[in-house]
Amino acid sequence: MSQDGSAQDAEQSHFQYIAATPRIGIGMDASVTPLRHGGLSLVQTTDFFYPLVDDPYMMGKIACANVLSDLYAMGVMDCDNMLMLLGVSNKMSDKERDTVIPMIMRGFKDLAEEAGSQVTGGQTVINPWLTIGGVATTVCQPNEFIMPDNAVVGDVLVLTKPLGTQVAVNAYQWLDQPERWNRVKLVVTEDDVRKAYQRAMFSMARLNRTASRLMHKYNAHGATDVTGFGLLGHAKNLAKIQKNEVSFVIHNLPIIAKMASISKACGNMFGLLQGTSAETSGGLLMALPREQAAAFCKDIEKQEGYQSWIIGIVEKGNRTARIIDKPRVIEVPAKDRDGELW
Numbered sequence: 001m002s003q004d005g006s007a008q009d010a011e012q013s014h015f016q017y018i019a020a021t022p023r024i025g026i027g028m029d030a031s032v033t034p035l036r037h038g039g040l041s042l043v044q045t046t047d048f049f050y051p052l053v054d055d056p057y058m059m060g061k062i063a064c065a066n067v068l069s070d071l072y073a074m075g076v077m078d079c080d081n082m083l084m085l086l087g088v089s090n091k092m093s094d095k096e097r098d099t100v101i102p103m104i105m106r107g108f109k110d111l112a113e114e115a116g117s118q119v120t121g122g123q124t125v126i127n128p129w130l131t132i133g134g135v136a137t138t139v140c141q142p143n144e145f146i147m148p149d150n151a152v153v154g155d156v157l158v159l160t161k162p163l164g165t166q167v168a169v170n171a172y173q174w175l176d177q178p179e180r181w182n183r184v185k186l187v188v189t190e191d192d193v194r195k196a197y198q199r200a201m202f203s204m205a206r207l208n209r210t211a212s213r214l215m216h217k218y219n220a221h222g223a224t225d226v227t228g229f230g231l232l233g234h235a236k237n238l239a240k241i242q243k244n245e246v247s248f249v250i251h252n253l254p255i256i257a258k259m260a261s262i263s264k265a266c267g268n269m270f271g272l273l274q275g276t277s278a279e280t281s282g283g284l285l286m287a288l289p290r291e292q293a294a295a296f297c298k299d300i301e302k303q304e305g306y307q308s309w310i311i312g313i314v315e316k317g318n319r320t321a322r323i324i325d326k327p328r329v330i331e332v333p334a335k336d337r338d339g340e341l342w
Helices: 002-020 056-072 094-114 165-174 178-184 190-204 209-217 230-240 259-265 290-304
Strands: 031-034 041-049 081-089 119-127 131-140 156-159 222-225 246-256 284-288 309-316 321-332
Touching: 041 056, 041 081, 056 081, 056 094, 056 131, 056 190, 056 209, 056 222, 081 094, 094 119, 094 131, 119 131, 156 246, 156 290, 165 178, 165 190, 165 246, 165 259, 178 259, 190 246, 209 284, 209 290, 222 230, 230 246, 230 284, 230 321, 246 259, 284 290, 290 309
Parallel strands: 081 119, 246 321
Antiparallel strands: 031 041, 041 131, 081 131, 156 284, 156 309, 222 284, 246 309
């Protein structure tokens, strides 16, 4: 009887622990699952997509950065393990496959190691499309992740990478398509487009790890990474799950230089100024206490050499997000220097 009782007690305390521990699943950047082993949670995420740059090595790095961003958005700085998911196109010749695939794999592996992680396995399939992605897994104590739902009225919104990656990649492809290029050549030069493409590529391949670490230092109240739904889509997703009755209002749009002009020249087919243009491996969008935000931006620029921006505010509301009618476009970089990207 006493044995049964103690087993019951143990089981009950375990379930009390699980009930008290946040369990986040579908709808947020990473799933957080309390483990059977007291006090620890499993944090996991997965992502994959099709190539969008023409350098296979950089493509591998971008895919890896994109997977890890979901952990970083939750303030998780260390990833214990990564798996690689690779789809090899059956339309590739043997020579193409044997040249391109090892470069993609090396890019993915190199960035995983830069992030302090390792790739220990995965899955490769042959199918009509080339795809690259992976899985990131880590085991955390409760103080190692930051729940995304604690924004309060008076917080400000900070973004850690410029927008416009989709526009930059598309414009670069249009250099070989005269009918498309003719639509934008009045507002940008070929050199502008090549530089924007390089900026986008290196931005997408950059880890959000420093931003994640500084979320703890500056008491972030929640974050998400800006990817396929665009800035507004991800802002709405983040607003929707807030515990407090708040809404997000975005006033400033930091955009890779000249991409706003291209977007306008195309009749806003990308929705860049409306915040609906898809991004790949974008920055973290976070809610920070107003008095901490400027220090965060200064600190991250000092550590990384790249800017972050205060782009909006958290106000009382019904858990929605919007961009004001005429947002201020911040060209990134503000000045073009010969031989330098940023």
